[in-house]
Each structure stands twice: as structure tokens, then as C-alpha cells.
Amino acid sequence: MSIKLPEILSPELALGLVAYAGLSYFVTSDQISGRIAKADTIPVCQATVAEQISSQAEQEIDRITRPDPQAAQRDAAISTLRGMSSSDHGRFFDQLTGGAMRRAAQQAEATRRAARQAQQDAVDELRRRAEARIAQAPDLCSCMARSAYEDARTDWAIYTASLSVIQPATVEHFLVEMNRHAASCQSGGAA
DSSP states (O other), X not given: OOOOHHHHSOHHHHHHHHHHHHHIIIIIHHHHHHHHIIIIIHHXXXXXXXXXXXXXXXXXXXXXXXXXXXXXXXXXXXXXHHHHHHSHHHHHHHHHTTSHHHHHHHHHHHHHHHHHHHHHHHHHHHHHHHHHHHHTHHHHHHHHHHHHHHHTHHXXXXXXXXXXXXXXXXXXXXXXXXXXXXXXXXXXXXX
């Protein structure tokens, strides 16, 4: 004895199920994933991105501001020249050489100031770049969420159609799925 589909499923019920599946796939899955992303995963993503960028910038700043052995030698030379030029013998020697000792001390001091200024400029530039990248975190994370949703759209439809009773792994671990799309969003691939 075979059971025919019309005996179990009326055409109206079949049409209703198809309409419900279509609504879940095309409308509610997009809305629900967007709400979850805005409430949960995008803020976490933004905080993580900001923390990573700040950490990278601080590591670079530490590398740039690490004491330079040449700077210590230069500072010692400046101190020696100043000490010598403040003594009677040093002033006499400076006069004999036409002010060469004074000019050498001034040149060493100017080099030291220029090196410190270059270092400070590099630190300021690193901080500006980090702030600019952090300011782009909302766009990056939104792109990652959208791209991850598009890859797992069917899973989101199942999640919404089942009224969250069935939670596929891509939905449950949505932040992990988003991270997989970071490279394409950073390169401007998805929008």
C-alpha cells in the first residue's frame, strides 16, 4: 500500500510550507542575523580589532623608542664637549681652533634634537595610522558579518524557520565565521 502525497499533505499546506521556507530564507534570516550581529558579534569584533591594532602600534612604538646605543654615545660626547668648553683650557683651545669645539658641540646637540624629533614624528604617525584603522573597525566588522551571513544563509534560514530550536554551527559560532572573512573585507573584497 503506497501513501500518496495529497493524502498526507494538502496543496494548501504544501504551499504554506514553501512560503514559510521562502520567507525564512529571503527575509527573516537576514533580519535576525543582522540584529544578532549588531547586538552581539559586531561590538565584540570592533573591540577585538581595536585591541589588535593598538597592540601592534604599541609594539612598533616600543621598537622605535628603544634606547639607541649611538644616542648614548652622542649624549656622552655632548657632555664631554660642554664640560671641556666650560673650563679655562677648553675655552682657550676653542679660541685657538676658531670655535671648532663650540661648533662641534652645537652640531652634536642639533643632531640629538633632530633624532628625537624624528623619533617623535614616527611615533605620532604610528598613532595617527592606528587611530584611522580603528575608526574603520565598524565598517570592517559589518563587512565581515555580512559576508559570513551570505556564506551561511541557508543555516540562518534553518535557524529562523525553526524559531531557534535548531542552531547550526555556523550560527552558533558566528564570530568565528566572521573572522574567516576578515582578509577579504580588509582588502575591500566584500561590502
